[in-house]
Amino acid sequence: MSGRNHRNVRGRKRGLEVSASLQGVPVIVGQIVQCEIVGLTHQGEGVGRYEGYTLFVHEALPGEIVRAEVVSVGKTYGRARMIELVARSAERVDAPCSIYEACGGCQLQHLSYEAQLRWKRQQVVDSLQRIGKLQDVGDGEGEGVIVHPVIGMDDPWRYRNKAQVPIGSGEAGLIGGFYELGSNEIVDMDRCLIQQEPNEELVRIVKEAARMLDISAYNRETGRGLLRHVVVRHAVTTGQQMVVLVTNGHDIPLAQEWVSLIRERAPHVVSICQNVNTAATSVVFGDTTRVLWGEEVIYDEIDGLQFAISARSFFQVNPVQTEKLYSTAVEYANLTGEETVVDAYCGIGTITLFLARYARRVYGVEIIPEAIEDARRNALLNGITNAEFEVGAAEVVMPRWQSQGIDPDVIVVDPPRKGCDPALIATMLELWPARIVYVSCDPATLARDLRLLADGGYRVVEVQPVDMFPHTGHVECCVSLVRK
């Protein structure tokens, strides 16, 4: 839904130019319309209808009637800015965060948490039906796919164990906070209601120390200046914290002074790392990481298993919900202790080690070398000897394992948002395991892949959504598939 194809039709000349392609569109830019909101996009925008035309209205909720000013018009949809709430949804709540309107981080704070959970389940159902073309998706009354109610949090605030804070320059020097919604402007911020408090405090300390030492902020336009991002992690079970300073270049002036200032003020920090990123990119991390002080990793625990986590490794950000997600994956794997299991996209071996406790042998594959180093270290740390890990793309390594005669009974996949590579799906279908467990953070690519697996002979049995990211539009799912 980028605005790229949208033209401002206010200017007369351009208005004439585009009018042909906008024929039949019932609104023009600047027009005030009253419309009914019939849906919600996962960016939290209300989907409005005006004379059959779709208008996205920021922060409007389904069931509401709003008066809004049209701000852009395209062939199939436009955007409008709410001016007045004419009829209010019973599910609307006041967003508790004071910067909610400006910040792009959360999308659903204005919707009650109960309603968020119901909406997330519906997102999953809709994707499975529309994209996955799966039949009879429901709550288990029929024969088809069961989509359970979303497992939510009792207290859906302060859940994130990691903060990635972009750094920029303000009037009074270095600032860090968030990108203003729909822009590249950085707004300074010291308080975020979905961050764990120790992270908030640590970011404040790191920024303050940087200001004291006159560290320059990276400027995205000129490519100059040093500090790009401050990334902090907090391990809830041990209390350990890590700081990663992402810098535009290797040299940090007064690095040791900076380290000392952080250590003095943040006694739970056990690791201060530098990651170098000189590329003109929005990707946070570069390829080189070094320890400035302390350990290379911090340690956290999930359900009695310990995990070493290094700067660049993926680790689920919501520890309370992670345990529920992984337990569901283990339940769906339905292990007796005799099975061979493959965990593709294994990260630092989290799900792999959960599975290893109940399987004969597990194999994990992951593309980031440091994550595999962590995974091996984590197996040792927990005295787990039946897990093997390999670095590489799952779609490349799995066929190799297949040719080596590794014959899994269960395959678990947990891919990034883009879903599984088609080559991996093809390999899974050749390996033909009794069960597949699909952990997904994107219902659309999940639905696409489930279609392929269903066509290949698997039955999609049940889907358990877990709310890993309250107040955002994200939905995580764990899916059980069995060989027909």
Ligand code: SAH
């Ligand atoms: N299951 C893990 C990690 C899930 S995140 C956990 O819950 O902690 C997805 C992981 O897939 C990331 O670690 C990412 O680095 C990795 N990845 C991305 N593309 C990959 C590919 N083609 N092959 C293997 N791993 C990949």
